[in-house]
Amino acid sequence: MSNGPALSAQSLSKRFGDREAFREVSFEIGYGEVFGFLGPNGAGKTTTVRTLGTLIVPTSGSATVAGIPLTPENGVEIRRQISIMPEVPGLYLRLTVAENLSCFADLYEVPHPKERMDGALSAVKLAERADDACGTLSKGLRQRVALARALLNDPQVLFLDEPTSGLDPAAARDVHELIDDLRRRGVTIFLTTHRLEEAERLCDRIAILNTTLRTIGRPDELRDRLFARTLTVTTLAPLPEPDRVFGGIPTLDNWRSDTPATYVLTVSDTAKAAPAVARALVSAGADVLSIAESHHSLEDVYLELIDHHDEGNSG
Amino acid sequence: MKLNRRRVRAIFTKELREYRHNGNIIFAMAFLPLIFLIQPLIQVFTLPTTASVSLRQEHSLLYMLGIPVLVPATLAAYSVVGERLQGTLEPVLSTPIRREELLLGKALAAFVPSVAVAYAVFALFIVLVELFARSAVASALIRGPDLLAQILFTPLLATWSIWVGIAISAKSSDPRIAGQLSILFSLPTVAVTSLIAFNVIPATLDTVIVLGGALLILVRLGERFASALFDRERLITTTK
Numbered sequence: 185m186s187n188g189p190a191l192s193a194q195s196l197s198k199r200f201g202d203r204e205a206f207r208e209v210s211f212e213i214g215y216g217e218v219f220g221f222l223g224p225n226g227a228g229k230t231t232t233v234r235t236l237g238t239l240i241v242p243t244s245g246s247a248t249v250a251g252i253p254l255t256p257e258n259g260v261e262i263r264r265q266i267s268i269m270p271e272v273p274g275l276y277l278r279l280t281v282a283e284n285l286s287c288f289a290d291l292y293e294v295p296h297p298k299e300r301m302d303g304a305l306s307a308v309k310l311a312e313r314a315d316d317a318c319g320t321l322s323k324g325l326r327q328r329v330a331l332a333r334a335l336l337n338d339p340q341v342l343f344l345d346e347p348t349s350g351l352d353p354a355a356a357r358d359v360h361e362l363i364d365d366l367r368r369r370g371v372t373i374f375l376t377t378h379r380l381e382e383a384e385r386l387c388d389r390i391a392i393l394n395t396t397l398r399t400i401g402r403p404d405e406l407r408d409r410l411f412a413r414t415l416t417v418t419t420l421a422p423l424p425e426p427d428r429v430f431g432g433i434p435t436l437d438n439w440r441s442d443t444p445a446t447y448v449l450t451v452s453d454t455a456k457a458a459p460a461v462a463r464a465l466v467s468a469g470a471d472v473l474s475i476a477e478s479h480h481s482l483e484d485v486y487l488e489l490i491d492h493h494d495e496g497n498s499g
Numbered sequence: 500m501k502l503n504r505r506r507v508r509a510i511f512t513k514e515l516r517e518y519r520h521n522g523n524i525i526f527a528m529a530f531l532p533l534i535f536l537i538q539p540l541i542q543v544f545t546l547p548t549t550a551s552v553s554l555r556q557e558h559s560l561l562y563m564l565g566i567p568v569l570v571p572a573t574l575a576a577y578s579v580v581g582e583r584l585q586g587t588l589e590p591v592l593s594t595p596i597r598r599e600e601l602l603l604g605k606a607l608a609a610f611v612p613s614v615a616v617a618y619a620v621f622a623l624f625i626v627l628v629e630l631f632a633r634s635a636v637a638s639a640l641i642r643g644p645d646l647l648a649q650i651l652f653t654p655l656l657a658t659w660s661i662w663v664g665i666a667i668s669a670k671s672s673d674p675r676i677a678g679q680l681s682i683l684f685s686l687p688t689v690a691v692t693s694l695i696a697f698n699v700i701p702a703t704l705d706t707v708i709v710l711g712g713a714l715l716i717l718v719r720l721g722e723r724f725a726s727a728l729f730d731r732e733r734l735i736t737t738t739k
Contacts, residue, residue: 268593274586278520290509291594
């Protein structure tokens, strides 16, 4: 494992004729990081994964994958160090689980393939289904076989394209636990997903792509960057003089009242402002029902960026 | 470029396992040779001793060279387009396998059973003729040079047919069309062997050398052509 980033892209672009799949994408991902790659359908997520996985050649830009420069000559060496689990499991349905894994263990030239297959199947809790034909398995179980297949070569970088797509909540939770476990083992995970709560729960950092990279950062960073911090105050009755009550609150930028007896205060530091708000309300004789810090989900961030982009386009 | 044997073997083994689990493939492999076996057998068993004179002028055995042309064509036609349809091509290409290793594994998997079936059917034909045909007919039919031609040309024709099938499969998006085109492109080869069998093209040593040489060249060209048509990016990113 080298000291540099596990994955990096500099101004990476891919065109298919007149159509731009993604443009000028740049990022760096460290070893052991779980990196979420979000974006609407057709944003270029899967094409980015395929490009970094050496399946297709970028139109311009450069990248390193597992510390190896992304060039056609390095394709075989890069593919030795990585695994890609595509959205569609792509299993040989007439073959058994073990036969599927055995084929891929040989393709990866895995030493001691039997042990490695047993380990991968145990990791996805499928050891007892090794002799079942893949065609007889449910969608969720097929997804797990595909995940076991992706673990066979003990990859430095694991690309997971919508790994929980179509899974029930319990199966999705198992996949999440497995990703957590892989993170603890130092595997770099590049996760594309539509499930924002999944990205928020699993990813150290996320990027939002819509042909170009819209943003990149930790989920809480993105929230802070995009949304002002607010306190929502609810009282039993409307305040007679709210300007006077909120006038002396430290770090207050402004306030508004969306509904009677509910006030939204925009502040730069909620820790300083909240106690002051409580004191001001009490001294004004108000009956306080709640003072709450507003939380913006990753979904808010995502929609803000994607909607903003769409508005820009339509304009 | 050095090919990795383990990866070639992985594809070869996987393909054979798929054949084993797929009744349609077993049926296709068995049905075609049976047609080649039964029809001439019925004819040979009913031939009178006097027919041996005209049989000596022909090379009827070479008619069975159609088996190593047609059987592998149907197998090879499915090889790439089948993987695309199943969604298995992308996971396979995501491994360190090289295009040449994948194609070689697939070609071998079509070659081995096809040639085995062709030799087996041919051997069965010879045994049945020796046992049940009139001895004059049998000796007129089964001659050393024809046997040698059958043995030598079977693998050559099968290999050519396989590369044509793989090339079509790599370019096609529909397995039915790929199968039909592979058979269609194999027909000229069958026509040539049939013309020799029925003495339209004289079966001289020169003909054998020329055809053998031409086939060797065609096999090499076919391999390169199939490899060139196997465009990783197109196969993964489009349905064309």
